[in-house]
Structures are given as structure tokens and as C-alpha cells.
């Protein structure tokens with residue numbers, strides 16, 4: 009049983025489960041962020057963010073989420089290092105027959121996403137938790153962090169918008185391989201359904217990338 | 231046809247190798263790749279030089295002995311064939327051809343283009359068998375087997391253990407090979423009994439020997455001369471989860 013954490017297939021299982029969890033999380037995150045451009049005032053977004061911050065169930069899921077990120081990253085780095093070591097001497101002529109192009113750059117896209125994630129957490133998450141975030145009080149007397157205005161202000165800085173969109177694009181590259189790869193690792197490979205999973209992965213990536221890039225663009229050009 | 235060959239030469243496992251350039255002239259387009267190397271070796275021997283060592287046996291695409299990483303592809307530029315089935319007409323006159331050995335920690339170079347693939351034998355020894363005496367050849371259909379299952383087992387059994395999957399994989403992973411063997415045996419009633427023990431033992435041995443972890447890039451499937459499909463890797467994973475949880 010313990011080999012599930014240490015064997016090559018076991019490690020990949022952990023990565024794929026954590027990855028799928030993060031994939032679901034991204035959709036939730038996108039859904040909430042879209043509130044920013046769907047409504048004229050940041051109030052709805054702030055209320056949603058407030059709910060996410062205070063609801064006890066969400067707080068538990070949040071721990072799982074950080075655990076998921078951690079597992080996915082740790083196993084990803086271990087697997088990659090082992091993979092580098094498994095071919096100490098490389099080829100003179102690089103092999104170009106990889107059928108899944110983005111699979112070659114998972115560790116590279118991952119590194120970029122990681123840097124983005126750290127900045128992202130410092131900018132928003134930790135600021136709200138440990139810093140002195142801007143507060144706002146709504147008509148029903150509820151006081152909450154004014155995340156919406158913080159983000160809108162950020163999305164008016166051209167450098168920030170460009171960096172953000174670039175990071176999302178790399179996230180997209182990561183997802184293009186990761187989505188379908190997770191299913192294969194779980195042993196889900198089927199003549200008819202695997203092409204469907206692959207198509208779903210592309211659609212999912214398009215939705216996530218276009219959604220997350222549309223938000224800063226709409227706000228910037230508003 | 232004339233060719234410039236850049237071939238990896240390495241005296242033995244302990245020495246540092248290097249690429250040596252050779253020029254060959256007047257090669258027939260119908261010459262096979264290995265025959266072309268035979269011609270080169272002939273010339274080297276006549277000059278009193280050491281011939282290029284490379285693996286080969288059947289020369290008809292069934293034994294899995296031949297290897298060679300040719301211009302960036304295991305078994306050369308054609309799909310679904312072994313190096314012994316590759317012909318010089320596949321190249322253009324005057325081409326430069328770079329020939330390298332399989333590269334993987336688990337496949338150390340023995341000499342020139344020959345690598346030690348006994349790691350595959352060790353994986354088979356760990357569990358790639360059934361532990362009963364099967365006797366003589368049984369009559370057809372004495373054991374009822376679903377047609378689909380027989381087909382999958384047959385497709386998997388086509389693996390000749392050449393190691394091109396490892397050579398092609400950016401992670402030098404042996405998953406396609408192991409999955410072919412696990413699939414082949416676990417689809418058949420004779421192999422089912424030991425399926426759980428087998429998959430665990432073979433994977434453990436594979437990890438121990440220093441092959442990399444599969445990241446589903448699909449290069450193995452693209453380069454496999456027997457077109458073993460990635461679906462076998464998914465089956466291997468399923469068999470493993472079953473074995474661990476069951």
C-alpha cells in the first residue's frame with residue numbers, strides 16, 4: 009500500500025488527482041472572478057469573496073486546496089528530477105516525435121505558474137489575511153475586504169495586465185497536456201471516450217484562458 | 231547513393247565515446263540500413279580499423295535485437311518498423327545521417343552502438359511469466375476467451391522488447407514495454423491469477439532499474455515498431471491500482 013506514494017505510477021496518481029482537483033478549483037475561481045465584469049460595481053464580487061473567506065466549509069476546502077497545490081508541486085518536482093537522472097547522457101539529435109507537444113514543457117510552464125502563484129498570493133490572498141486591506145461597508149451594514157476595488161486598481165496598470173495575461177497563457181499550455189494526461193494516468197483510456205476527454209481538455213483550457221484574460225482586458229479598456 | 235555518417239564510437243562501457251564521421255559512396259537505394267553498415271564495416275576491416283559494433287539478429291523485424299537512434303528517431307525515419315527493415319531509399323542522396331545508441335541510465339553502452347538491454351530481462355524475470363507448466367500446444371478454443379480480450383492480448387504480445395520506447399521517451403521510461411507485457415498476460419485467463427503480484431513486482435523492478443516516470447507524452451507509441459498503444463499503459467495503471475487496493 010505504501011508504494012502508492014513512492015512508486016512511479018503511485019507518484020503519478022497523486023499528481024493527477026491533485027491536478028484534477030486544481031482543475032475544478034480553477035473553474036470556481038473563474039466563476040467568481042467573472043462577477044467583476046458581469047456587474048458594474050464590485051459589490052457582488054466582494055460578497056462572494058467574503059463568503060469564500062468566512063464560510064467554514066470553504067475554509068476546510070481551502071486547506072485541501074493548499075494541500076493539493078503542495079502535493080502536485082512536490083511530486084512534480086520529484087518526478088522531473090528522476091526523469092532527468094534517467095538519461096544522464098542525451099542525444100545529439102533531439103527526438104521530435106513527441107506526440108503531445110506541451111508535455112515537453114510541463115516543468116517549465118509549471119515554474120512560471122509557480123512564480124505567478126507566489127506573486128498572486130502575496131498580492132491578494134496574504135494581503136487580505138495578514139496585511140491591512142481596504143475595507144468597505146455595504147447597505148446591510150456588513151463590513152468586508154474590498155477585493156474588487158483592489159483588483160480593479162491593479163488591472164489598470166498595463167505592466168500588471170500584461171504579466172497576468174502571460175501567466176494565464178502559460179497556465180493554458182500546462183493544462184493542454186495536464187488535463188488529458190490526468191485521465192490517462194488514472195487508467196481511463198478508451199477508444200471512444202479518450203478523444204472526448206482530449207476535446208474536453210481543449211475546451212476547458214480555452215474557457216479558462218479566455219475567461220481569465222478577458223477580465224483584466226475588459227477592466228483595463230473600460 | 232552517397233552518405234556522410236556520423237556514428238557514435240565508444241571502445242567499451244568505461245571509455246568516453248565520440249562521434250566519428252565516415253563517407254560512403256555508391257550505396258544502392260535498395261540496401262537496408264544494416265547492410266549499409268555492413269558495407270562500412272567491410273571497408274573499415276580492410277583498412278585494419280575496428281568495425282562499428284551494432285546489435286542485430288533476425289533482420290526481418292521480429293526479434294527486437296536491432297536498435298539505433300537514427301537522425302533523432304529510434305529505428306529511423308519510418309513509422310512502425312525496426313531498423314533492420316529500414317532501407318537507404320528512405321534517405322536522400324548526399325544526406326548526413328547521425329547514428330546514436332539508445333540513451334538511458336538503465337541501458338548503458340557496451341560498445342559503439344550496442345547497449346545493455348538486460349534491464350528488460352530483469353523486469354520480465356520479476357513477473358513477466360505464468361508459474362504453471364502449460365504443457366504442449368492446446369487445441370484451439372479449449373479455453374473460451376472473449377474475442378476482444380484475445381485481440382488486446384495479441385496486440386500487446388507483439389512487443390519485441392527492442393527498447394525503442396525507452397529510447398524515444400524524454401523520461402527514458404519503460405512504461406510502454408512493461409504495459410505491453412502486463413496487458414498481454416492479464417487479459418488471458420492463464421495470466422489473470424498472478425496479475426496482482428505480477429504488476430507490482432514488474433513495476434517495482436522497473437523503478438529500481440532507474441527508468442524514468444511516464445508523463446504521457448506519447449513518444450513511445452509514436453516510435454514503437456509494433457505500434458503498441460498507450461491504452462496498454464492505462465491498463466497497466468488500472469491493474470496496479472487494483473493490485474494495491476484489492
Ligand code: SF4
Nearest residue numbers: 389390392393395454
Ligand atoms: S513496446 Fe514497442 S518500442 Fe517498446 S520494447 Fe516493445 S516493441 Fe519495442
Ligand code: FES
Nearest residue numbers: 287289294296314
Ligand atoms: S534484427 Fe531482428 S528485429 Fe531487427
